[in-house]
Amino acid sequence: MSAPRVTVVLFPGSNCEEDALIAVRNTIGADARLVRYDERDLGRPDLVVLPGGFSYGDYLRSGAMARFSPAMDSVAAFAAAGGAVLGICNGFQILCEAGLLPGAMLRNAGLRFVCRDVFLRVETKRTPFTLVLTRGEVLRVPIAHGDGNWTADAETYRQLAERDQIVFRYVDETGDETPAANPNGSLGNVAGICNVAGNVVGLMPHPERCSEEILGNVDGARLFRSFATALLAHRS
């Protein structure tokens, strides 16, 4: 069985691309490479990761400029064909701006950049990244963002819930979605969502920053391992 092929897209201003490469190499033995924002050939990946950072300086709105990169045309086509796409932090913002995921990001309700661990409750197993997790289980994953206040209109939100597209919610340590557990004011404590098909996932927290023992927390590795399991099932 060949190693999972992972492409991490590098935008001007990305700063978590190396973390993402290392995480997928060390957790699932991925054959991982960077593709620049101005390239169109993604290299036949099994998974595309849009990493965290501040693409194009977050000018205008977070993710607004990156959406027009040549590589994003290829990512949109890859996603439309059922390819797995994971947007982390700025990557999630880009997916929303590109219309690959619903909703949009507002400034954090508290106006501050928030950099700390949060607790996430797994809401669905239908994505490749949560397939082997348990619905309702709680993960500890760090966040680091200023514009993570995800929002959508009431009808969009209702449809998301109905179609099982909410993947992670911010909760307290015991798994309750309290207002105090919400670090940025996002609608419904939403921390991550997926598209209708479930192959495109975006989340504000950083699983790549908690994927190895040396980092003090390995909860994030479970998303990547889940993807590897999903890929095996898909290939067989």
Next chain:
Amino acid sequence: MTVLVRVFLKEGVLDPQGKAINDALHRLGYGEVTDVRAGKIFRLEMSTADPGAALGAARKLADQLLANPVIEDFSVELAPAGAPR
């Protein structure tokens, strides 16, 4: 020809910046301010001399890039002659 594009968060969408500015104004004693919405203004210098074409292009590009229609509304207008730059 100069076109101004104004972008604001939609009514009903929480504006954390506007709220913080509103709170700061109240702390400064400006109790007559009841609400603040923070937005953006873009000043576009257009090569065309046709007002309709300039406004049409501005609407299109505002919808495509300057505003995010999920959370923001925008308006376009020709800049009045002699307006400060």
